[in-house]
Amino acid sequence: MNSIVNVIERTFEEQANGTLVSPPRFRLETERGDMVFTAGAATAFEKVIGFRVYDTYANDLDGHQQLVCVFDSDTGVFKGIVIGNLLGAVRTGAIGGVAIKAMARTDSKYIAVIGTGIQARAQLEAAVAVRNIKHVRVFSRNHENREAFAAEMEKKLDIEVVAVDSPKSCVQGADIVICATNSGTPVFDAEWLEPGVHINTVGPKSVKRHEVPMELGARSSVIVTDSIEQLKAYPTPHFLVGTPDEERIIQLSDVVTGKTLGRKGQDDITLFCSVGLAGTEVVVANEMMKEALC
Amino acid sequence: MNSIVNVIERTFEEQANGTLVSPPRFRLETERGDMVFTAGAATAFEKVIGFRVYDTYANDLDGHQQLVCVFDSDTGVFKGIVIGNLLGAVRTGAIGGVAIKAMARTDSKYIAVIGTGIQARAQLEAAVAVRNIKHVRVFSRNHENREAFAAEMEKKLDIEVVAVDSPKSCVQGADIVICATNSGTPVFDAEWLEPGVHINTVGPKSVKRHEVPMELGARSSVIVTDSIEQLKAYPTPHFLVGTPDEERIIQLSDVVTGKTLGRKGQDDITLFCSVGLAGTEVVVANEMMKEALC
The missing domain is CATH 3.40.50.720 (NAD(P)-binding Rossmann-like Domain)
Structure with missing residues (x-):
């Protein structure tokens, strides 16, 4: 959590400096439920671009998952995916x-x-x-x-x-x-x-x-x-x-x-x-992947 | 390819029947490159919802990947991801x-x-x-x-x-x-x-x-x-x-x-x-996953 607090702090610096890109949410809507995308990029320090996607289906079946996909914001190269609901809370x-x-x-x-x-x-x-x-x-x-x-x-x-x-x-x-x-x-x-x-x-x-x-x-x-x-x-x-x-x-x-x-x-x-600034999920996923690789 | 041609044919039936949802592309734009999302759902026969995402970075580094993420359109439950550039051509x-x-x-x-x-x-x-x-x-x-x-x-x-x-x-x-x-x-x-x-x-x-x-x-x-x-x-x-x-x-x-x-x-x-009807990627990924599980 220490390192994640630090990268989130740097991400707020990116927001202040205008290098955090976080457009409004995008929704894919169907009768039964939606997929919601929060995309974002932090291009100065963290150098990540990517998105979180989750569903709004009203059921508690096992198997609902949030995905956070991370790419390098300098090159576009794919870095990895974090699957699961823990990341949002972290x-x-x-x-x-x-x-x-x-x-x-x-x-x-x-x-x-x-x-x-x-x-x-x-x-x-x-x-x-x-x-x-x-x-x-x-x-x-x-x-x-x-x-x-x-x-x-x-x-x-x-x-x-x-x-x-x-x-x-x-x-x-x-x-x-x-x-x-x-x-x-x-x-x-x-x-x-x-x-x-x-x-x-x-x-x-x-x-x-x-x-x-x-x-x-x-x-x-x-x-x-x-x-x-x-x-x-x-x-x-x-x-x-x-x-x-x-x-x-x-x-x-x-x-x-x-x-x-x-x-x-x-x-x-x-x-x-707390409203959950969009774009921060990608930074957290990137940090989690860095630590997982250590 | 036979089974994929068949599910794509059914997807065109879904399009005609109004059960294919394919909103316009969504782009996350940065100075160096964009992430482009083509989302879609085929809710009657194939019962899938999901999206493809790819980057527009102008370089030929290894590691650029398209992702296609598939969820169940009845329940919202996550089904899987296909990573790679082959799916688009298929x-x-x-x-x-x-x-x-x-x-x-x-x-x-x-x-x-x-x-x-x-x-x-x-x-x-x-x-x-x-x-x-x-x-x-x-x-x-x-x-x-x-x-x-x-x-x-x-x-x-x-x-x-x-x-x-x-x-x-x-x-x-x-x-x-x-x-x-x-x-x-x-x-x-x-x-x-x-x-x-x-x-x-x-x-x-x-x-x-x-x-x-x-x-x-x-x-x-x-x-x-x-x-x-x-x-x-x-x-x-x-x-x-x-x-x-x-x-x-x-x-x-x-x-x-x-x-x-x-x-x-x-x-x-x-x-x-051919223009590549959005939403069809998700159907193809679902079919590929079905066959991979056989």
Whole structure:
């Protein structure tokens, strides 16, 4: 995860410098389901071009796969394919790690995680890669899931991970809150947050379905996303679109390159809204292939 | 090739019935080169959805690859990938075979082939799959290429294949002419053609660069293509676009399904302009995978 956070950080530099190409999604539509393509190229540092493709079929049969195909952006030569659904979460996790590195207080020690799925795991792993974390609390409505998450991640990360039985006891006192659920209603109350906390929201964030409270926008002194273009292009609007806070949303690439601050003061609340910048999948797949070849 | 010609024929039935989905190409563009996606689905008989992707980088390094990825169009489940440049030629060959089956005289015995590349080989193989061919002549400007083609294809097809030293001696007397070159100027004279001949043109066919004579349109009583939409969308216009013959171009799917005739009389000259109907690559890849699993 460390090396992937680093290449994603460089990819945001490419975005700021104009060498990241990420056109809008392309869809092949049929009555039963679609294939969706997110293509992209990072031509300066990573020198990759390629795409991710996944299906929108509404069934849970085994055998659904995401493919990420990677080519050399200097030559067009084929480099390889990563097949499977793990890469997407690793990618989103690494973007979350870059956001935490750029926005969370450098002395952050306690992380609250709400959600126990593959995205929550990847976010936590990336957070630990960029901050000196001492303690993690995790909440999920499902008792078994949160206990399993705590046991597994404590072992994996070699950090104390405690499952707690309410979102309030999870969030209170946290330096960083990772929200990675499928919830359409807020999973915590903005009043529970401490000054100086940073929040990553990975789950639903439309005006109709959002896992974080609406008022979090107004409470946050800095609001960042990985792609304003993608955030504004959601089929149902983002929960901040149309609010006074919309104008304050800045791009993670501008924070990474030092053009704007990710945090103004130690007591600020800062918010990162993850949308999954297109093109980053190809960079992650390339990095995974490099490591697999070592 | 027999089974691939058959599934391509069924795919043209799907096109006629409206169950073939083939949106316009999608391109990911960078300064050095593009990735081009031709996506498609055949949802009634073949039940496949997927895409081909290839690059436009202007270099001849090893390692350029076309990928064709296949999913089940009922469920979205991933079926597999075919990697390599052979599939495209097999696909175009099979489309040529369907055209010959639908348009050439049923008693066709002699085939003339101009061009000795991978496309010429695949066209000939498909032609032999649909007509009882007794004799083949081949011409290329390169002596070694035409001799190698003749020796190789005679062995592969178990039919007499003779290399000849002029295009005229190749084309004269032929029942079927396969033109599969990279030539930008006509490689034969329309005057050399016999009544009743059928021509497949696979190579350049724009108004600026065309391997067949311009007057071939007017000489042909039936003109067919695999996709009128694609034929009209060429960046430089097709050599028949803007001529009085343009209105007479019909779609191979309409011939395959019996809606229109591919040949009106035994002495007609008939012309098939191959453009490579998008979506057919996925059907061919699926068929190849079925056979590989046998």
